Every structure is written in structure tokens, then in C-alpha cells.
Amino acid sequence: MKRWPRSQKMMLGLVMIAVLVLPSALFAAEDIKIGVLFPLTGGAASAGRELRAGAELALEIANNPMPDINMTMAKNSGVKSMGGAKITLIFKDHEGNPTLGADLAKKLILDDKVHGLMGAYHSSVTKAVSAVAEQYGIPLINDSSTSPELTRQGYKWFWRTTPHDVYFTRDLFEFLKGMTEGKVKGLPAVPKKDIMNLASACEKTEWGSAVSELIEKFSKDYGFEVKKSILYAAKATDLSSEVRSLTAVKPDAMLFASYGSDSILMMKTLKDQKAAPRILWGQNAGFEVPEFVSTLGETTVGALTRTVFIPKIAQVKPVAAKINAMYKAKTGNDLSGASARSFTGLQAWVHVLEKAGSVKPADIQKAANSIEIPGDELVVPWQGIKFATSGEDIGQNTLGMGLIGQYQKAADGKIDLEIVYPFNVATANMIYPFPKF
Amino acid sequence: MDILLGSLMSGLLLGMVLALVALGLTIIFGLMDIVNFAHGEFLMIGMYTGLLTAQATGLDPLLTLPLAAGIGFLLGILCYGGFVKFLLRGPMIAQLLGTFGLMLVLRNIALMLFGSEDRALLHGLLVGKSFDIGMGIIISATKLAVAVLAVLSFAGVWLLMNRTKLGKALTATALNRQGARYMGIPTERMNALAWGIGSATVTVAGALIANFWSVNPYVGLTFTMIAFTVVALGGFGSVPGAFFAGLVVGLIMEIPGFWDFFAITFNIGWMAHVPMTSFKYMWIYVAYFVIMLVRPRGLFGWKQ
Numbered sequence: 001m002k003r004w005p006r007s008q009k010m011m012l013g014l015v016m017i018a019v020l021v022l023p024s025a026l027f028a029a030e031d032i033k034i035g036v037l038f039p040l041t042g043g044a045a046s047a048g049r050e051l052r053a054g055a056e057l058a059l060e061i062a063n064n065p066m067p068d069i070n071m072t073m074a075k076n077s078g079v080k081s082m083g084g085a086k087i088t089l090i091f092k093d094h095e096g097n098p099t100l101g102a103d104l105a106k107k108l109i110l111d112d113k114v115h116g117l118m119g120a121y122h123s124s125v126t127k128a129v130s131a132v133a134e135q136y137g138i139p140l141i142n143d144s145s146t147s148p149e150l151t152r153q154g155y156k157w158f159w160r161t162t163p164h165d166v167y168f169t170r171d172l173f174e175f176l177k178g179m180t181e182g183k184v185k186g187l188p189a190v191p192k193k194d195i196m197n198l199a200s201a202c203e204k205t206e207w208g209s210a211v212s213e214l215i216e217k218f219s220k221d222y223g224f225e226v227k228k229s230i231l232y233a234a235k236a237t238d239l240s241s242e243v244r245s246l247t248a249v250k251p252d253a254m255l256f257a258s259y260g261s262d263s264i265l266m267m268k269t270l271k272d273q274k275a276a277p278r279i280l281w282g283q284n285a286g287f288e289v290p291e292f293v294s295t296l297g298e299t300t301v302g303a304l305t306r307t308v309f310i311p312k313i314a315q316v317k318p319v320a321a322k323i324n325a326m327y328k329a330k331t332g333n334d335l336s337g338a339s340a341r342s343f344t345g346l347q348a349w350v351h352v353l354e355k356a357g358s359v360k361p362a363d364i365q366k367a368a369n370s371i372e373i374p375g376d377e378l379v380v381p382w383q384g385i386k387f388a389t390s391g392e393d394i395g396q397n398t399l400g401m402g403l404i405g406q407y408q409k410a411a412d413g414k415i416d417l418e419i420v421y422p423f424n425v426a427t428a429n430m431i432y433p434f435p436k437f
Numbered sequence: 438m439d440i441l442l443g444s445l446m447s448g449l450l451l452g453m454v455l456a457l458v459a460l461g462l463t464i465i466f467g468l469m470d471i472v473n474f475a476h477g478e479f480l481m482i483g484m485y486t487g488l489l490t491a492q493a494t495g496l497d498p499l500l501t502l503p504l505a506a507g508i509g510f511l512l513g514i515l516c517y518g519g520f521v522k523f524l525l526r527g528p529m530i531a532q533l534l535g536t537f538g539l540m541l542v543l544r545n546i547a548l549m550l551f552g553s554e555d556r557a558l559l560h561g562l563l564v565g566k567s568f569d570i571g572m573g574i575i576i577s578a579t580k581l582a583v584a585v586l587a588v589l590s591f592a593g594v595w596l597l598m599n600r601t602k603l604g605k606a607l608t609a610t611a612l613n614r615q616g617a618r619y620m621g622i623p624t625e626r627m628n629a630l631a632w633g634i635g636s637a638t639v640t641v642a643g644a645l646i647a648n649f650w651s652v653n654p655y656v657g658l659t660f661t662m663i664a665f666t667v668v669a670l671g672g673f674g675s676v677p678g679a680f681f682a683g684l685v686v687g688l689i690m691e692i693p694g695f696w697d698f699f700a701i702t703f704n705i706g707w708m709a710h711v712p713m714t715s716f717k718y719m720w721i722y723v724a725y726f727v728i729m730l731v732r733p734r735g736l737f738g739w740k741q
Contacts, residue, residue: 042655045553204715230693230714237650237659240447240577241693242714248440248697261555264651268557272567272577272649295557295651299565 032079032087032359034349035108037101037119037129038342040093043234043260044121046289047338051121051144052091053331054339057323058346059089070319071377073350081357087350090114094125096259101125105132115359116141118345121338122259123147124206130158139364141352143345144338146284147210151388151396157361159368159387161348162341163400165207165283168306169214171402172281173222175421176253179432184420186429195278197227199251201242201266202283203259204231211257211283227251234262243269253279258286264295271299271437278433280304281404288337293407293415300407300415302434308380309340310405310417312427320379340379348373348385368395375399381425406430439573440701444694450580452687454646456680457587458660459667460594461639463679467668468598469611469631471521472529474536476664477657478543479636483509483643484652485551488558498561499582502644509640510633517632522625540657547654557651564648579649586645587680590638595676597634607631611674666725672738682736689720 036055039048058073063086066074078084090112094101101120108114109132117133117140120126126145133140134155142150142160146168151160175184182189200215202208212229219226227249232242243266246254254277258266263286270280280303286292287305311334314321323343324335335343348371353359356367373385383399405417408428418428462476486505491498516539524535558564566578598604609617610627618624650656667686671678693713700708728736 041548041553043653045653046555049553201714204712228709231712232714233718235659236717237663238451238690240451241444241691241717244440244443244447244694245697245714248701261651261653261656264555264557268565268649268651271565273575274567274569291555295555295559297559 030085030359032082032085032116032353033090033112033114034087034346035090035092035105035112035114035117035119037092037094037104037108037117037125039096039121039125040091042095042097043262044096044285046260046291047121047285048093050289050331050333050336050339051342053327054335054342055089055118055143055346057327057330057339058343058350059087062087062346062350069322071347072354072373073347079350079353081354082359087353089118089346094120094122094129096122096125098122098124098128102128102132105129106136109133109136109138114138115361116349116353116364118143118342118349121145122205122207123150123210126150127153127206130155133157137361139352139361139368141345141349141368143348144341145207147207148214148393149206149210151393154394157365159348159395159397161345161385161397161400162308163382163402164393164396165211165214167400168283168402169211169218171306171404171421172215172255173218173224175404176224176279177222178421178423183423184430184432185423185426187432190432192223195252196225197249197252198224198255199228199246199249199253199277200226200255200257201230201232201246202257203234203262205234207285208234208257208259215255232262234259236262236265239265239269240273242266243273243275247273247275251277253277253281255281255283256287257283260286260289260291263287263289263292267292267296267299267303274437276436280434281306284308284337288417290333290336298409298415299437301409302407302431304404304406304420305417306402306404307337307417308382308400308402309335309337310403310419310427311335312417312419313379313381313403313425315427316425317379317381319377320381323379335379344378344380344385347378351385438698438702440694441573441698443573443575444691444698445688446574446576447694448688448691449684450576450584450687451690452684453584453587453680454580454642454683455663455667455686456683457583457590457642458639458646459664459679459683460587460590460642460676461635461637462664462668463671463676464594464631464635464638466665467671467673467675467679468607469628469635470673471525471628471632472532472536473521473635474533474661475516475540475543475657476639477659477661478540478547479509479512479639479657480643480646480660481547481652481654481657482512482543483640484647484650484656485547485643486640487644487647488556488652491558491561498558498644498648499563502641505640505644506637509637512640513632513634513636514629516636517629521632522628525628540661544654544657551654553653553655555651555653558648561648577649579646582648583642583645586641587683590641591676591680594634594638598676603630663721666721669735670725670728672735675735675737678735678737685724685736686721689724690717692720693717 062073078086092104123145202212282305356363375384404421487501490501563578671682
């Protein structure tokens with residue numbers, strides 16, 4: 001029998017040792033699967049695309065080491081505490097339909113065996129999905145739904161990174177109050193009687209109706225008067241009766257919560273009927289998607305929207321500038337409130353998994369309840385991410401905050417959002433009153 | 438008073454828009470008795486035709502109407518000859534499912550070609566124009582143009598059906614296909630023609646309303662629903678009925694405006710807080726339901 005040369009034996013031995021001794025985790029590192037539910041088709045598809053691109057960019061950074069980005073998740077390849085396990089996202093399209101969303105969540109849990117869930121943008125869908133997650137004991141981190149009700153259900157498997165509409169609506173009234181006190185950049189104090197009368201039109205699902213109620217509530221607290229508040233169907237073919245209802249009370253400020261196509265139709269109808277409010281404000285969503293400006297053009301100049309991200313934030317936040325540049329290279333658009341929040345949602349997921357060190361739901365739950373991500377790691381201008389474990393809003397990030405932006409035309413003719421609130425980070429003088437249509 | 442007049446005018450204009458959208462379905466479904474769930478998708482194709490042609494060529498969107506009519510006519514003939522003809526050999530359910538499938542196919546092709554985002558015309562003779570004629574009446578230029586076209590088209594179709602031989606042949610085909618064939622009427626050709634004319638009217642309507650409404654691949658369904666209601670409300674087979682039903686539906690959609698008028702004029706506090714706009718579409722179907730109970734053949738229907 002031919003004997004093996006010593007060198008070959010050595011080699012074989014080394015390979016054997018390597019196989020046995022190398023960290024078992026390297027081989028055990030199973031992919032971590034997160035099911036992501038977004039509206040990829042339907043009226044809010046444009047926001048859905050942004051949400052998806054934001055989450056995908058965060059995934060790329062989490063799975064590949066990018067040491068020049070000042071984020072914990074960028075330092076490692078995959079989840080370090082799980083031996084560098086990579087994360088995979090399984091995207092599902094719920095079309096803005098709560099029933100479909102709940103079905104897809106069940107499929108993700110039972111068929112795809114996901115370890116966690118993220119989504120779902122529409123508050124109504126998130127509500128349905130959160131009930132499924134609760135039933136099966138699968139963690140759900142919500143990145144972009146803002147109905148306050150979602151964190152008031154007392155669920156144990158639900159966490160939300162974005163501030164909710166109580167924060168945002170309070171911001172609006174703080175802003176209005178600031179206007180009367182002369183705190184707005186480039187604007188002398190406005191007499192309160194000039195902006196006293198409000199009218200709101202909100203889409204009539206979970207999110208819009210919650211916003212409508214909050215506007216009523218805060219207007220009482222801050223001493224403003226809601227002259228008219230209407231709820232309308234986001235799929236409406238025509239909004240002329242709604243707009244007539246609003247203009248009939250001659251409001252000083254018109255406030256909207258619209259999802260996608262309806263925000264564009266609303267603005268066109270307002271223009272058509274020559275509405276003349278002094279202030280026109282949208283609760284993000286439809287007022288913030290790129291199509292809002294691309295299909296309406298200069299009609300948008302002067303409109304306000306609440307958001308959590310405005311590209312101008314890059315001027316004060318280097319990490320936001322870096323991520324925004326990467327996002328723009330990938331998609332051609334700047335980050336928006338939607339994409340910045342899905343990015344941040346996935347970033348929270350990575351931190352939670354890192355801390356949990358396993359994919360067992362109980363470990364993830366424990367980790368989520370105790371993580372604290374510092375604000376300087378985030379692209380959004382929040383103080384950080386830390387979930388409430390007691391009180392009224394269980395699972396709500398307590399360190400979030402919002403911005404109010406105004407569409408303004410730059411010298412090069414491009415229409416961009418400028419920050420007008422918080423007052424200390426304002427990037428431009430406010431246009432007031434809203435230019436006539 | 439401003440609100441009342443404004444709502445009335447706006448309801449009538451919107452009614453004419455809806456009537457024009459429903460005219461194609463009146464011909465295909467109401468007259469020829471062939472169900473077409475893809476009706477709204479034809480409208481969507483008309484909207485894209487108007488929008489993309491105007492954007493690509495720089496022409497005023499109004500000039501794209503003949504092209505939209507041509508495309509619609511061909512599309513109708515093609516759909517009939519290549520697809521619907523075969524469905525007619527099967528039971529009624531084949532038409533339902535078949536045209537429903539056609540709707541999905543057309544919508545998804547649009548999704549593939551154009552993406553799901555909203556697109557809108559920014560420039561054009563009618564775009565963004567409206568006239569304030571006082572007393573609360575503000576007339577949108579697009580809706581006015583659509584209304585004029587609606588009146589002309591309805592008159593045209595009515596004349597075609599009632600004053601020409603072709604109209605008689607179409608009616609005969611719809612009433613009794615076999616009998617018509619025995620009389621020497623080329624029924625296949627009649628059906629194809631009805632599809633051609635029906636889809637041409639709806640694509641023209643699409644190209645015109647693209648001056649105001651933004652378009653995405655999903656825009657069709659809501660219009661399909663309303664168009665079906667208009668046809669059924671007006672009465673199957675009645676062209677003036679569909680026009681009248683369009684006006685009724687338009688006025689019904691303005692119920693929140695009339696409600697506001699009463700609330701404000703008589704200063705009734707509780708009325709101002711009823712969320713009428715939330716139920717805007719409900720009243721259309723309530724009216725439909727009531728008319729179906731009281732008068733099952735619709736307002737002006739002639740068919741049993």
C-alpha cells in the first residue's frame with residue numbers, strides 16, 4: 001500500500017482541526033429571517049418603494065463591514081453576537097389592505113418561519129399584523145405607522161421606533177403657537193386671530209381618523225378652533241365636495257392627513273376651487289412622497305408637512321449626510337420620512353438581535369425592552385431609541401421627535417423641503433401666508 | 438346660497454364626467470349585453486395615452502384625443518376579436534371571469550410598463566384652470582370640457598342607435614343574436630363594432646380627464662364600479678337613461694355639500710358634526726339599491 005507523504009498528512013490534519021476547532025458559530029450561523037410588510041403596490045406604492053429601498057440599504061450596511069460609517073451595525077459583518085449571522089429580509093406586499101396584511105404575516109410566520117417582523121406603514125395594516133404577531137409570539141418592530149392606538153394595545157411583542165401622531169400633532173400646535181410668539185425664522189409674530197380658525201380633512205382609516213381626533217384635542221388645549229373636520233375615502237375619484245366643505249368655513253389653516261394619490265387630488269381640487277388658506281399643512285405620508293412635488297410642481301410651494309427626515313438635516317448630522325449620499329446613489333432620490341424611518345427600523349432590529357444573541361423570541365423580547373441606541377448613530381434627528389416598558393405607550397420609542405418642513409423653491413428652480421420647526425434648526429425663512437393657488 | 442349653487446353645479450358637471458365614463462359601458466353592457474369588468478382599465482389606457490403622448494411630443498393634451506380614440510377603437514376590436522368572442526360561447530359566468538381577468542392583465546401590464554407611481558400633466562390648455570363665475574360657482578376647465586364632450590357623445594350615440602340602420606342592426610344583435618343572424622345581420626361584426634365604439638368613447642374620456650386627474654395603474658376600478666351603477670341605474674339599454682343616471686350619481690356625490698348648506702344656512706350645530714363626506718359613496722349604492730327595489734329595470738330601461 002502506498003503511504004501518504006508526511007506533508008499531505010499534515011495538510012489533512014490541519015483541515016480536520018480547522019473543521020473541528022474553528023468557531024462552531026461560523027457554521028452554525030444560520031440566516032436570520034425578518035419578514036417585512038410594505039404597500040408595494042396600490043395607492044401608497046410610491047411610499048412602499050421608498051420604505052423598501054431604505055430597509056435594503058440598512059440591510060446592506062448591517063451585513064457588510066463598512067468601517068467608515070459611524071454606526072455600530074456598520075462595524076460588523078452580520079450580527080456579531082450570533083457569529084456573524086447574516087440577516088435576510090423577506091418582503092411582502094399588503095397593498096394597504098389589513099386583511100391581506102394579516103394573512104401575509106401568518107404566512108411569513110408559519111411558512112417562511114421568520115424570526116421577526118417589520119412594517120407595515122398603514123396603521124390599519126400594522127394593527128392587524130400586530131394582532132397576528134401577538135398571537136404567535138413573534139416580535140414586530142414597527143418603523144413607520146403613527147396611529148397612537150398601536151402602542152396602547154398593551155401588546156408584548158410590539159415595538160415602535162417612529163414617534164406617533166400625538167408627538168407630531170403637538171409639534172404642529174407648538175409651531176402655530178410659536179408663530180404667534182414670533183419664534184419662526186424670518187417671520188414677525190402673527191396675530192393669533194389670523195390663524196385661529198382651522199379645518200381638517202383626513203383619510204378615514206385608522207391613521208387619518210386618529211389624526212383628526214388629535215387635531216380636535218390639541219386645538220382645544222392650545223386655544224384654536226376647528227371649524228370643520230371631515231373624513232374622506234383615500235380612494236375617492238373626486239374630492240370637490242370635500243374641498244367645498246372645507247372652504248365654506250373660510251379656514252385660516254387647512255390641515256390634512258392623506259396617503260398618496262389622494263394628496264395630489266386634494267391639492268389639485270384646492271387649486272381648482274381657489275382655496276385661500278394662510279397655512280396649509282400635511283401630516284407627512286402623501287405630502288412627502290416624491291410624486292407630490294413631481295406631479296404638482298410649483299403648486300406645492302409654501303405647503304408645510306411634518307416629517308422625520310429632511311435632506312437638509314445632513315447639514316447638522318454627518319451620519320445622515322453619509323447615508324443620504326448612499327441612498328441617493330442607489331435610488332436617485334434623497335432619503336424621505338418614509339425611507340429614513342424604514343432604515344432606522346431595520347437598524348433597531350440589528351441592535352436588538354445583537355443584544356439578544358439568539359433568535360429565540362423570548363431573548364429578542366428581553367433585548368428589545370432594554371436596548372438604547374444613541375441619537376448620533378441615527379439618520380433621523382432623534383435623541384435615540386429606547387422603548388417604553390411601562391406606562392400608557394408600551395413599546396413606544398420615547399426618544400423620537402418630528403420636524404416640520406416647508407416646500408420652497410431654490411435659486412436653481414428645484415423645489416425642496418426646508419426645516420421650519422424645531423425653530424432652533426430652521427434652515428430657511430418661512431413663507432407666510434401660503435401663496436394663493 | 439353659495440354652497441348650494443356651487444354644489445349643484447359641481448354635481449352636474451361631475452355627473453356628466455361620470456356619464457361620459459359610463460357611455461362606453463352603456464354600449465357594451467347596457468346595449469349589447471356583454472359584461473365588461475375591464476371598462477375602467479380602458480379608461481386608464483386612455484389616460485396614459487393622453488398623458489404620455491402630450492409629454493413626449495409637447496403637444497397640448499387636447500390634441501391627443503383623436504389618437505386616444507383610435508387606440509381605444511383598435512383595442513376594443515382587438516379585445517373582442519381575440520378574446521371576448523370566445524367568451525360569448527360559454528355561459529354568462531365566462532364573461533364575468535373572463536373580463537375580470539382582462540382587467541387584471543391590463544392593469545398589470547400598465548404596472549410593468551409605467552410603474553405604480555402617480556403621473557399628472559403639468560402643462561396644457563385646460564390644466565389647472567378654473568373659472569369663478571360668482572355666487573360660489575367655480576367651474577373647472579377640464580370638467581367643463583368633459584361635460585361638453587359628454588353631451589355631444591351621448592347625442593351622437595343616441596342618433597346612431599335610433600336614426601341609423603347600423604343602430605337598428607346593433608339593437609337587433611343585442612336583443613336576439615340568433616334572430617338577427619337569420620335576418621342577415623353580421624352579428625359578430627356588430628359586436629366588434631360595439632366594442633370598438635364603446636372603448637373609443639372611454640379612452641377619449643380618459644385622455645380628457647387626464648387633464649385634471651392624475652393617473653396610476655389602479656385608477657380604473659373605482660370608475661368601473663361607478664360606471665356599472667350608472668348603467669344599471671339608468672336602465673339597461675337606455676342611452677338617455679345613462680346620461681340622466683350620471684347626473685343623478687354626480688348630484689348624490691355632492692350630498693355633503695347640500696348637507697353643509699342646510700347646516701350653515703339654518704345654523705344647525707349637530708349637522709355640522711355629522712361626517713357626511715365619510716359616507717359619500719354609500720349614498721350612490723343606497724340610491725341604486727332603492728331603485729332596484731322599486732324599479733328593477735332601472736330608470737329608463739326597456740329590457741325585461
